[in-house]
Amino acid sequence: MSATLVVQRIRSHELPAHAGERVHLRGWLHAVRRLGGITFVILRDGWGTVQAVAEAPGQLDPIVNGELLPESVIQLTGTVVVAPQAPGGHELHNPELDIITPVTETLPVILGKKEVNASLTTQLDHAVFVNRHPTRRAVFRLAAVTMAAFREALASQGFTEIQTPKLVASATESGANVFSVDYFGQRAYLAQSPQFYKQIMVGVFERVFEVGPVFRAEPHDTTRHTNEYVSLDMEMGFINDHFDVMAMLRTVLAHIFATLQAQCAPELALAGAVLPEVPPTIPHIHFAEAQDLILQRHGVDVRGEPDLSPQDERWLGEWARAEHGSDFLFVTGYPMAKRPFYTHPDPERPGYSNSFDLLFRGTELVTGGQRLHRYGDYQAALAARDLPEAPFATYLETFRYGMPPHGGFAVGLERLLMQLTGAPNLRLTTLFPRDLNRLAP
Amino acid sequence: MSATLVVQRIRSHELPAHAGERVHLRGWLHAVRRLGGITFVILRDGWGTVQAVAEAPGQLDPIVNGELLPESVIQLTGTVVVAPQAPGGHELHNPELDIITPVTETLPVILGKKEVNASLTTQLDHAVFVNRHPTRRAVFRLAAVTMAAFREALASQGFTEIQTPKLVASATESGANVFSVDYFGQRAYLAQSPQFYKQIMVGVFERVFEVGPVFRAEPHDTTRHTNEYVSLDMEMGFINDHFDVMAMLRTVLAHIFATLQAQCAPELALAGAVLPEVPPTIPHIHFAEAQDLILQRHGVDVRGEPDLSPQDERWLGEWARAEHGSDFLFVTGYPMAKRPFYTHPDPERPGYSNSFDLLFRGTELVTGGQRLHRYGDYQAALAARDLPEAPFATYLETFRYGMPPHGGFAVGLERLLMQLTGAPNLRLTTLFPRDLNRLAP
Numbered sequence: 107m108s109a110t111l112v113v114q115r116i117r118s119h120e121l122p123a124h125a126g127e128r129v130h131l132r133g134w135l136h137a138v139r140r141l142g143g144i145t146f147v148i149l150r151d152g153w154g155t156v157q158a159v160a161e162a163p164g165q166l167d168p169i170v171n172g173e174l175l176p177e178s179v180i181q182l183t184g185t186v187v188v189a190p191q192a193p194g195g196h197e198l199h200n201p202e203l204d205i206i207t208p209v210t211e212t213l214p215v216i217l218g219k220k221e222v223n224a225s226l227t228t229q230l231d232h233a234v235f236v237n238r239h240p241t242r243r244a245v246f247r248l249a250a251v252t253m254a255a256f257r258e259a260l261a262s263q264g265f266t267e268i269q270t271p272k273l274v275a276s277a278t279e280s281g282a283n284v285f286s287v288d289y290f291g292q293r294a295y296l297a298q299s300p301q302f303y304k305q306i307m308v309g310v311f312e313r314v315f316e317v318g319p320v321f322r323a324e325p326h327d328t329t330r331h332t333n334e335y336v337s338l339d340m341e342m343g344f345i346n347d348h349f350d351v352m353a354m355l356r357t358v359l360a361h362i363f364a365t366l367q368a369q370c371a372p373e374l375a376l377a378g379a380v381l382p383e384v385p386p387t388i389p390h391i392h393f394a395e396a397q398d399l400i401l402q403r404h405g406v407d408v409r410g411e412p413d414l415s416p417q418d419e420r421w422l423g424e425w426a427r428a429e430h431g432s433d434f435l436f437v438t439g440y441p442m443a444k445r446p447f448y449t450h451p452d453p454e455r456p457g458y459s460n461s462f463d464l465l466f467r468g469t470e471l472v473t474g475g476q477r478l479h480r481y482g483d484y485q486a487a488l489a490a491r492d493l494p495e496a497p498f499a500t501y502l503e504t505f506r507y508g509m510p511p512h513g514g515f516a517v518g519l520e521r522l523l524m525q526l527t528g529a530p531n532l533r534l535t536t537l538f539p540r541d542l543n544r545l546a547p
Numbered sequence: 548m549s550a551t552l553v554v555q556r557i558r559s560h561e562l563p564a565h566a567g568e569r570v571h572l573r574g575w576l577h578a579v580r581r582l583g584g585i586t587f588v589i590l591r592d593g594w595g596t597v598q599a600v601a602e603a604p605g606q607l608d609p610i611v612n613g614e615l616l617p618e619s620v621i622q623l624t625g626t627v628v629v630a631p632q633a634p635g636g637h638e639l640h641n642p643e644l645d646i647i648t649p650v651t652e653t654l655p656v657i658l659g660k661k662e663v664n665a666s667l668t669t670q671l672d673h674a675v676f677v678n679r680h681p682t683r684r685a686v687f688r689l690a691a692v693t694m695a696a697f698r699e700a701l702a703s704q705g706f707t708e709i710q711t712p713k714l715v716a717s718a719t720e721s722g723a724n725v726f727s728v729d730y731f732g733q734r735a736y737l738a739q740s741p742q743f744y745k746q747i748m749v750g751v752f753e754r755v756f757e758v759g760p761v762f763r764a765e766p767h768d769t770t771r772h773t774n775e776y777v778s779l780d781m782e783m784g785f786i787n788d789h790f791d792v793m794a795m796l797r798t799v800l801a802h803i804f805a806t807l808q809a810q811c812a813p814e815l816a817l818a819g820a821v822l823p824e825v826p827p828t829i830p831h832i833h834f835a836e837a838q839d840l841i842l843q844r845h846g847v848d849v850r851g852e853p854d855l856s857p858q859d860e861r862w863l864g865e866w867a868r869a870e871h872g873s874d875f876l877f878v879t880g881y882p883m884a885k886r887p888f889y890t891h892p893d894p895e896r897p898g899y900s901n902s903f904d905l906l907f908r909g910t911e912l913v914t915g916g917q918r919l920h921r922y923g924d925y926q927a928a929l930a931a932r933d934l935p936e937a938p939f940a941t942y943l944e945t946f947r948y949g950m951p952p953h954g955g956f957a958v959g960l961e962r963l964l965m966q967l968t969g970a971p972n973l974r975l976t977t978l979f980p981r982d983l984n985r986l987a988p
Contacts, residue, residue, distance in 0.1 A: 115785075117705070132785050133753075134949055152705070152753025152784070177949035206785075207920060209949045234747045234945045243751050250708040254698070264558070264593070267691040269777045269960070271979045272713070272760050273726075273737075275986040285714075287737065288727050290766060294986055296714075296728065303979065306675045306988075310684050312574075312593025318759060319713050325731060336710045343593070344556075344573050344647075479648060500988030504675045508575055508618035508650045519710070538712045538744065545716040545735055547747075547941030 115181075118154035121196040124186045131156055131198070132206070134238070135178045137218030138169055145170045147201070148218065149182050154372065155240065157189075158182050158198035166203050176218055177235065179207035226531060233538055234547050244376035245523055245535050249336075251370055252362055252519060253317050256338050259361035263354065265313040265340065270303035272296055272319065276497040283323045285333075296321035299516060304341040305448070305477060306504045308512045315340040317519075327542050329531045332520070334540040341514030348450075348460040348476045351513040352390070352436055355464065355472060359434075360384040379527045382433035382466070389426055390436035393458065396422055412444045416469070423468020435465045447487045450476035450513070460513070466525050474515025481505040556622075559595035562637040565627045572597055572639070573647070575679065576619045578659030579610055586611045588642070589659065590623050595813065596681065598630075599623050599639035607644050617659055618676065620648035667972060674979055675988050685817035686976050690777075690964055692811055693803055694758050697779050697958075700802035704795065706781065707752040710759065711744035713737055717938040724764045726774075737762035740957060745782040746889070746918060747945045749953045756781040758960075768983050770972045773961070775981040782955030789891075789901040789917045792954040793831070793877055796905065796913060800875075801825040820968045823874035823907070830867055831877035834899065837863055853885045857910070864909020879903045888928045891917035891954070901954070907966050915956025922946040 115130040116123075133151030140146075145160040147169050160166040166182075168174040184198030215224045215232050217239045222229055229236045237243055257267065277284040277295045285296040297303075300316045307314040320337045340358075345351060363381050366374060374381065391399070397409045400421055408418055414437065426435035439458040442451055450460040461475025478484055484505050488495055495502060523535035533539040538547055556571040557564075574592030581587075586601040588610050601607040607623075609615040625639030656665045656673050658680045663670055670677045678684055698708065718725040718736045728735040738744075741757045748755040761778040781799075786792060804822050807815060815822065832840070838850045841862055849859055855878065867876035880899040883892055891901040902916025919925055925946050929936055936943060964976035974980040979988055 132951070134750075152707075152751075179949045179951045206951055207949055209947075211947060213948055232944065234941055235750060235948045237748075237751045246709070246751070247707060249710070253708055253710075254702065257695070261695065266593075266688060267694055268687070268978065269690070269694075269758075269760065271775055271981055273762070273775050273981050273986065285735075286729050289986060290764070290983055292986065294726075307678075307978075309575075309676060310593075310678045310687070317710075319710065321714070323731070334712055334714050500675055503673065503988070506650075506652060507654055507676045508620045508648055510573070510620045510647055537709060537748075540712055540714050542731055545714065545730060545733065547944070 118149070118151045118156045118194075121156060121186055121194065125188050125196065126186060128183065128185050129198075130181055130183050132181045133179070135169065135174060135176050135180055135209075137176065138172075147182070149180065150238070150240070155193065156182075156196075156198060157192045157194075158184055158201040160201060162200075166201055168205065169203065174205065175209040175211065176213060176216075177238075178205065178209040180205055226533065230533060230539060230544065231547075237537065241376050241378075242534075244373035245527060245529070246537060247373045248366060248370055248377060248379065248526070249519055249523055249535070251366055251373075252522065253336075253338070255362040255365035256358060256517075257315065257317065258365070259358040260313070260315045260340055263313065263357070265315045265342070266307075266311040268300075268304065268307050268311075268314045268316050269318065270297070270300045270307070270316060272321070283325075285321050285323045296323075298322055299337060300339050301446075301448070301516075302501045304339055304514060305509075305512065306501065308341050308343040309504055309507075309509055312343040312510075313341075325542060329533075330521070330524070332532055332536055332539045332541050335521075335532075335536065336519040338517040338519055338522075339514065340516075341512060343510040343512040345476060345511050345513050347511075348438065348462055348474065348513055351474050351476065351515055352388070352438075352462055352464075355474065355515050356384060356388050377527045381526070384434065385430070385432050388434045388436055388464070389430040389432050390438055390462070391422070393437055393439045393441065394455075396437050399425060412441045414463075414470075419465050419470060420468040423465050426465070433467050436462050437465060438462045445475070447491050447493065448477045448484070450478050450511075464515075466522075469525055471522060471525060472515050472517045474513065476511065476513035479505065479509040479511050559590070559592045559597045559635075562597060562627055562635065566629050566637065567627060569624065569626050570639075571622055571624050573622045574620070576610060576615060576617050576621055576650075578617065579613075588623070590621065591679070591681070596634065597623075597637075597639060598633050598635075599625055599642040601642060603641075607642055609646065610644065615646065616650040616652070617654060617657070618679075619646065619650040621646055667974065671974060671980060671985065672988075678978065682817050682819075683975075685814035686964055686968060686970070687978060688814045689807060689811055689818060689820065689967070690960055690976070692807055692814075693960060693963065694777075694779070696803040696806035697799060698756065698758065699806070700799040701754070701756045701781055704754065704798070706754040706756045706783070707748075709741075709745065709748050709752075709755045709757050711738070711741045711748070711757060713760065713762070724766075726762050726764045739763055740778060741780050742887075742889070742957075743942045745780055745955060746950075746953065747942065749782050749784040750945055750948075750950055753784040753951075754782075766983060770974075771962070771965070773973055773977055773980045773982050776962075776973075776977065777960040779958040779960055779963075780955065781957075782953060784951040784953040786917060786952050786954050788952075789879065789903055789915065789954055792915050792917065792956055793829070793879075793903055793905075796915065796956050797825060797829050818968045822967070825875065826871070826873050829875045829877055829905070830871040830873050831879055831903070832863070834878055834880045834882065837878050840866060853882045855904075855911075860906050860911060861909040864906050867906070874908050876906045877903050878906060886916070888932050888934065889918045889925070891919050891952075905956075907963075910966055912963060912966060913956050913958045915954065917952065917954035920946065920950045920952050 133149045136150035137148040147158045181204040184201040187199045189197040273294045287294040316339045426432045442459045452458040464472040520535045574590045577591035578589040588599045622645040625642040628640045630638040726737040757780045867873045883900045893899040904911045905913040961976040
C-alpha cells in the first residue's frame with residue numbers, strides 16, 4: 107500500500123483521459139507475459155483490459171513470481187503512460203498491487219489467451235467464468251446493446267413495452283413442444299412466445315413490444331436451436347398489410363446496426379462481427395416467385411413445396427446479394443398451410459398468406475406478418491383446422507370486442523448475434539444455454 | 548367516405564398541433580354521450596381519447612342511433628377545433644365515420660365510464676379488454692416507463708443488461724416454493740430470481756441488471772402477492788459494503804420518479820398516483836435501533852424478533868415521515884438468521900447482516916445487500932446451514948475463481964406500482980396476474 111496521492115479509481119476505457127496521472131484500477135488478473143526482465147500484467151475490468159509493466163525488482167512480486175493465480179481480484183495503482191506499442195495505446199507504469207480476492211487454484215480453462223482454447227462442452231460447463239473471456243463477453247455486450255436499440259427504435263415510434271405472463275393455461279399456440287409445469291396440482295405450460303398476449307395488447311396500446319424469454323420443448327439437438335431463448339417481439343395495429351410491418355422491421359434493424367456501430371466498435375472487433383448495411387428499402391420477393399427463381403437459377407424444382415429449405419434460403423441470399431447488393435431479403439406470401447391459424451391470408455392469392463420471413467445472409471432471421479383481426483375469421487380458421495374454440499376463449503374475446511388490422515414480428519436475439527458474429531453454434535451467443543442435455547450452469 | 552382534403556392520421560395527443568385542420572383519427576368507440584340534440588362521441592386510441600361532436604342530422608348515424616356498439620374500431624375524420632370545455636381542450640367537429648371493425652355484442656363490462664364498475668374477479672376474467680380502460684392502461688404505461696427509466700439510470704452508471712435462464716437445474720436458492728417443470732423427462736425448476744446469475748455476471752461485467760419474470764410457488768392468497776411477477780434486478784462489484792448499493796438504489800429511484808413526472812402526467816392523474824420526493828440522502832436506521840424506537844414510541848417490545856412485522860414497518864414509515872419528512876426509509880442490518888445464506892455478515896456486529904430493506908410509505912419495497920464473495924465463506928455458510936455443496940457446484944465455481952465484494956437489490960415492478968397508485972390489490976397492477984386460482988387470461 108502506498109502513500110502516493112491517488113486521485114480515483116478509473117475504468118480501463120478511461121485510461122486515455124488520465125495520461126500522466128496516478129490512478130487505481132480494479133479488476134481481475136487476466137494474464138501475465140514475460141519478455142526479458144520485464145513482466146507485463148494484464149488487468150481486466152468490466153469494460154476492457156489494461157497493461158501494467160513491472161520493470162523494477164519487487165514490483166508486483168506475487169504476480170511476477172507466480173504466487174497469485176489468474177482471475178485473482180486485484181487493485182493496481184500506477185501512472186498512466188502513453189505507449190503506442192501497448193494495446194489501447196496506454197499502459198500503467200510503476201505499478202503497485204493490492205490483493206482483493208486471491209485465487210489459489212488453477213483454472214480448468216485458460217482465459218488469458220487471445221482465444222478460448224477448449225471444447226464447446228468444456229466452455230459451456232464452465233460458462234460462469236469462461237463468459238469472462240473478452241471474446242465471449244463481447245458477444246453479450248452486443249446482446250445488451252441490441253436489446254436497448256430495439257426498444258429505443260420502437261419507443262420512438264410510439265410503442266409501449268409490455269411484460270406478459272410466461273405461465274399459461276393451455277398449450278394452444280402450436281399445440282406441441284411446450285414444457286408443462288406443476289402449478290399447484292394443476293397443469294400449466296411455459297409460453298412458446300408472447301404471440302397471443304402481444305395481439306391482445308394491441309387492443310390496449312395499439313403498438314407494443316416485449317423482450318423476454320420464450321420456451322420451446324423441441325427435442326432437437328442442432329447448432330441453431332436451444333430450448334430457452336430471448337425473443338424480441340413487436341405488434342402494431344392499424345396496418346394496411348404485412349408491408350407496413352416489414353417497413354417497421356427495416357427501421358428497427360437499421361437502428362440496431364447503427365447503434366452497434368456507434369457504441370460497440372471494440373466488441374464488434376473482438377466478436378468478429380461484420381455489420382451489414384440495411385438498404386433504404388429491403389428487397390422482397392414472393393414465395394412463389396422465389397421458387398420459380400430457384401428453378402431458373404439452379405435447375406431445382408421446389409415449386410409446390412410448402413416451405414423453403416435451408417439450401418433454398420442460401421440460394422435466395424446469394425441472389426439478393428448479387429442482384430440487389432443486399433444482405434437482407436424479404437420473402438413474402440408463405441403458403442397458409444405452413445403458417446399458424448391466426449395468419450391473415452392474401453386477399454388476392456388464395457392459399458398464400460400476408461406473412462414474411464426476413465433472410466439475413468441466406469438464413470431466416472425474422473418471421474412476421476399480418477394476423478386475422480375479425481372474430482368470425484378466427485372462428486372459421488379454427489374450424490378449418492378442426493381446433494376447438496374453448497382453449498382459446500380469452501384470446502377470442504379480444505377479437506369479439508373490436509380489433510383493428512394488425513401484425514408484428516419476432517426476432518431471436520441469439521440467432522441475430524449468431525448470424526452477426528458468424529458463430530458456429532447458437533450456444534456461443536447464449537449466456538447459459540438450455541438444450542436437450544444441458545440445464546446448467 | 549368523403550372527398551375532403553385529408554392530411555394524415557394523427558394520434559389523440561397530437562390534436563393541439565392540428566387546430567383548424569381536417570384530420571383522421573383511428574381507434575375504438577369508447578363512449579357515447581347525449582346532451583339535448585348533440586351527441587358526443589369519444590374515440591380512444593393507443594394514447595388517449597378524443598371527443599367528436601355530432602350536431603347535424605345524419606352525422607355519425609350508426610353511432611348516434613346505437614347500431615354500432617362500444618369498442619367498434621373506427622376512423623373519425625373531422626376538423627380540430629379549440630374547445631376549452633372539452634376534455635383536453637380540443638374536439639373534432641363535422642365528423643365523418645368509417646367503420647373498420649364493427650362490434651355487434653354488448654360488452655360484459657362497460658369501459659366508457661370514468662371507472663370500471665365491476666368486481667375484481669370480473670375485471671380479471673375480462674382483462675383482455677378491461678385493460679383497455681384509461682385508468683387501467685395508465686398503470687401499465689407507468690410500468691413501461693418505470694422499466695425504461697430503471698434501465699436508463701443503470702446504463703448511465705456503466706451497467707450492462709443481461710437475460711439469464713428461467714429454467715434451472717435445482718431448486719437451490721431458497722429450497723422451497725419453486726415450480727417444477729417436466730424437462731424432457733428430467734425435472735427442472737422455474738427461477739425464483741436471477742440472484743445466482745446476476746452475481747455470476749458480476750464476474751463478467753462488474754455491473755449488471757436484468758428486467759424479467761420471476762416465479763414463486765408460494766401457496767398464499769393475499770392482496771400483495773402473485774406467483775409470477777416482474778423483477779427489476781441489479782448487482783454491482785467492488786463495493787465497500789451495502790451502503791454503496793443503497794446509494795445506487797437512491798439514484799435509480801430518483802431517476803424513475805423524475806422520468807414518470809416528466810413523461811407521464813396524464814397517466815399519473817388517471818392512475819391516481821402521487822409521486823414521492825426522493826431525498827438527497829434517504830434516511831437509514833439499523834434494525835436493532837428500529838426495534839428500540841418502536842418500544843420507545845409505541846410501547847411494544849419487538850426486540851429479539853428476527854424480522855419486522857407489517858405493523859412495525861408502518862410505524863417506522865410514520866416515523867420517517869415525521870422525523871425526516873421522507874416517504875423512504877432504509878432499515879439496515881437485518882439479522883443473519885432471516886437472510887439467505889449468501890448474505891454478507893456485518894463484520895462489526897455478529898448476528899446482523901450487511902443487508903437492507905427500503906420501506907416506501909411504510910411498506911417494504913426493495914430488498915438488497917452485500918453478498919459473500921470468498922469461496923471459503925460460501926463453504927462455511929452452506930455448512931452452517933447443513934446445506935450440501937453439490938447442488939451449488941456451478942454457482943460456487945464463480946467464487947472459486949475470483950469475485951470482488953459485491954451486492955445488489957431487487958424491486959418488484961408491480962409492488963412499486965401498487966404503492967405508487969395506492970391500488971388495493973397487486974393484481975390491479977399486473978397485466979395478466981397468476982395466482983393460486985388464476986392462470987388465465
